[in-house]
Amino acid sequence: MTRAEIEDKVSEIVTPLLTGTGLELVDIEYVQERDWYLRIFIDKPDGVGIDDCEQVSRLIEPVLDEVSFLNQAYYLEVSSPGLDRVLRRDRDYVRYAGRLVDIKFFRPHAGSKQCTATLL
Numbered sequence: 001m002t003r004a005e006i007e008d009k010v011s012e013i014v015t016p017l018l019t020g021t022g023l024e025l026v027d028i029e030y031v032q033e034r035d036w037y038l039r040i041f042i043d044k045p046d047g048v049g050i051d052d053c054e055q056v057s058r059l060i061e062p063v064l065d066e067v068s069f070l071n072q073a074y075y076l077e078v079s080s081p082g083l084d085r086v087l088r089r090d091r092d093y094v095r096y097a098g099r100l101v102d103i104k105f106f107r108p109h110a111g112s113k114q115c116t117a118t119l120l
Contacts, residue, residue: 001069003030009069014040017059023052026081027088036074038064041081048080093119 007028015025022044029039042048042056057078064070087093087101096119104114 006030006069009067010038010040010064013063013067014056014060017063018042018056021055021059023048023056026085026092030074036072037077038070038074039077039079041079043080043085053078053080087119 007030010028010030011025014028018025023042024044026041026043027039028041029037031037031039040056040060042052044052057076060078061076064076084102085092087096099119100116101119102114102116105112107113109115
């Protein structure tokens with residue numbers, strides 16, 4: 001199973017668990033650094049605190065322990081996406097409309113590979 005498939009399956013599990021918590025699933029990363037890490041990024045309108053991360057971790061950990069597709073040991077990390085949040089979904093662009101965003105280009109545009117602009 002690929003990392004993307006694992007991330008999709010975890011998303012299918014986590015999303016309904018967050019219903020009624022006021023939290024939303026922002027992103028999931030399943031990556032191997034020295035060890036495997038399953039990172040779950042959550043957010044809410046007034047920001048995420050350590051208590052929110054702990055609540056979600058305790059909520060999803062027993063469920064993830066029961067699935068068969070995570071067959072190697074991994075570290076579970078639950079956190080906010082932080083200030084450098086990557087906008088991935090349509091709702092992200094709607095939420096941040098009118099705010100300044102940093103844009104990074106694959107190829108230079110007008111002589112630069114990055115700029116800061118207001119998201120319209």
